[in-house]
Amino acid sequence: MxxxxxxxxxxxxxxxxxxxxxxxxxxxxxxxxxxxxxxxxxxxxxxxxxxxxxxxxxxxxxxxxxxxxxxxxxxxxxxxxxxxxxxxxxxxxxxxxxxxRSDAFRRSESLRTAKRHVSRKNAHQQKRETSAAESSQTDRIATCKKERCLRRLLQKEDGS
The missing domain is CATH 3.30.420.40 (ATPase, nucleotide binding domain)
Structure with a gap:
């Protein structure tokens, strides 16, 4: 037919x-x-x-x-x-x-996977930078607290 x-x-x-x-x-x-x-x-x-x-x-x-x-x-x-x-x-x-074509799809899939990998890598790097900045800020706060404590101790010693 x-x-x-x-x-x-x-x-x-x-x-x-x-x-x-x-x-x-x-x-x-x-x-x-x-x-x-x-x-x-x-x-x-x-x-x-x-x-x-x-x-x-x-x-x-x-x-x-x-x-x-x-x-x-x-x-x-x-x-x-x-x-x-x-x-x-x-x-x-x-x-x-x-x-x-399956090979064309596979190629496009590998490109999508690579883009996802790059975006995950960027997100992970950004997270690391954020946590580093936060820890740096935490260190500064701790340093300030230590300095204030030292000043108070010195003032107490000078005052007594």
Whole structure:
């Protein structure tokens, strides 16, 4: 059976052009779907079975048919054969598909991890500097107290 879907190879879609993006994490048993709408973030987990996939995606197709979005696209990482059913159903429903390259994601993940590491390091360094400043201030207060005590002792000795 030949699928009826357009070749969108040369077409450009702009995410800001009111397109509903459905990001899917596909595993053997489940699909985790994430999207963000003006109403808030949506996360759904459903079985990686044809009936469950079609039921969930039809609900998102209603957003498009109601005119809230120009089109819908499902984005997923290529996971061997586990994403095949998802992409077949998506195309059958007239939505677009896109692959996320796993090595590109890994690179971006390492960048996010590095940024988190730097921010933690900066926070730790700032905390150290703050505690050093506080201990320095505590030392000054202690020194002042010692000096006052010494003055009092000297005054008492001079006065007696």
């Amino acid at each position: 030949k699928q009826n879907h357009r070749n969108i190879k040369n077409e450009r879609f702009d995410i800001t052009n009111n397109m509903l993006i459905l990001a899917c994490d596909v595993s053997r048993d489940d699909i985790t779907l994430h999207t963000e709408t003006p109403g808030g973030k949506i996360e759904r987990i459903f079985k990686n079975k044809i009936n469950a996939i079609e039921k969930e995606l039809r609900q998102f197709g209603l957003f498009v048919s109601a005119g809230k979005y120009v089109a819908a696209a499902v984005v997923a990482e290529s996971t061997g054969v586990y994403h095949d059913a998802l992409f077949r159903i998506v195309r059958k429903l007239g939505m677009h598909t896109a692959y996320v």
